Amino acid sequence: MSTITDVAREAGVSVATVSRALRGLDRVSPHTRERVFKVAERLDYVASPTATSLASGRTQVVGVVAPFLTRWFFATVVSAIEKTLRQHGHHVLLFDLEDESYDRRLPLKQNMLWKRVDGVITLNLPMTAEELELVDRLGLPLVAIGTPVADRPNVRIDDAQAMRDATEHLVSLGHERIAYVGAVPSNVAHIQTPQARLDAFREVMHSHGLAEHKQWILGSDWSADSAAADTRILLRAPERPTAVAAASDEMAIGVMAAARAEGLRVPEDLSVIGIDDHALSNVLGLSTVRQDVTAQGRLAAEILLRQLGISAGEDAGTHVVVPTELVVRASTAPPA
Template identity: 55%
Template sequence: MTTISDVARAAGVSVATVSRALRGLDRVSPQTRDRVLRAAKSLDYMPSPTASSLASGKTHVVAVVVPYVTRWYFAHLISGASQVLRDKGFHVLLLDVRDEGPNRATLLDSRMLFKRVDGVLILSLRLQQPERELLQRLQMPVVTVGVPDQDWPCVRIDDIATTSIATEHLIRLGHRRIGYVGGDSVPAMNFPTPADRAKGFRDTMGRHGLDVDPGSFVMGDWSARSGLDAGRELLSRADRPTAVVAASDELALGVMAAARELALSVPRDVSVVGIDDHELAELHGLTTIAQPVDEQGRMATRLLLSTVAGLPTGHEVATVPVTLVERRSTAAPPRP
């Protein structure tokens, strides 16, 4: 197996110079660096990640903490983050919580993080207090997505304003009897999103003097299956709503499926609007509030790598704009 000494002999330089050149450090001329890189390539030399991390104090690994790997939203956040990390020569340590019980086990510990990762990216999850204290004790760079935090930078959308845009769209079309299908919060995860989106709906209805019928306010688990169940419940009522705001596109697609089951036409009999701009939204003609999920993952990762590099980032909250995308699932309400 080729060693760093072999590369040094082939390039005619010291082992220390090879090490500096391969790690991109200063005090190596461009000509020497080029000679070292050519020698390493010709000898098929692969530097040891462990040795490099010991020498530089950096592991070039970022821990990504995510509640659910398989959900559309989180998969796209991870994809955006991975693109930036790969381009910058970093690796991903993926930590999938996946525990929906009321007392989630502590996920982060010092053995997992100390001298193993350079930073932590937390996706739409509030950490437990021992985990927060550990990260602060280790002085670990942290950036969150979706959950503003007083100690760390955050990238997010304004969930209250987002649902308000969806509700205003239906009110402008003339709807007054509007139902809501929201994603329920898992207590162990402590998501702020479900409560914020529900608040955006209630506040907007209140500003227009419109009542929110308790029977037309249904919570589910964010999935299309849950939206189907909620849609059956809402649209089977004698006083069914003429429109539905869904807290996610997957819930909205479930509501549209329930309408088809009940021989109701969308949007002639009921209008439906979602949030996200899921990749299936356009296929089904779903009006939605589009948020740039991949870009949020990229933004948060660039912010984290700036912190890892020692650049000041503060505790800023970067709020990403959203956009109403009108398709064929919304229209004026049916005439009495």
């Protein structure tokens, strides 16, 4: 690992100048400070977290890292995190790792975190070994929402149970021909949640002896538009399902739009259920399995604040499973 002497040699300045530049002290010109930062980053030099904290204090900022921010879940949970942190003088710095393609994401790098945040909250984001090594090297506490990160606190729902409840509801109404929307490629950045929900759907179908039609397992980028386009093709086929279980409410809303576009009535011709309890679900009469997204954001922020030595809320532990609830509305009914 590089030392402060290595940085000073490469930058052509003294060790004292490197120390002042990296600690944000004065008596260092902007040009020199920039040169030192670039060299330190190139050499992967990181000052002792303890020494850095003593010199400059905490940033009172928490990095929130997401594979993308364009879905309702992510926007809602970030809002809850920010409101909780704000009560204790901290704020959010967002890192949206969305790439041009849905099945890829950008990496988390040192220049995003170093001396910019006191801790990290990840949102449904599996971390690579390199990213975990970086977080450890910087001495940053980390809390994961959704997809767990090894040996770190975690706040989540039971994704499998949520989909079991949704599918069992359709089966209890008498549906046997049930389609699924929400399958994703195995290399998608947040694969765990989609895979857990698809596995649970298949488990329930199998337990009731119901046939799984491969052409009725629809891929999606977890958006309403994509789900609507895929479902319209499905509903035009000679044989169609009587019900659709969608892995999120946004996709379920797309399914309802597709049914309407194809001249089908919901729920008379097609029952639809999702997971989330999206802000529009009640208005649209969508049956769903509700998850408390706000509670997940609040709990994760409180756990991180406690790791920073700041008392926040009641201590619920470091591995929290937030309960879900089946909410039956007008979009599901027995098959005609």
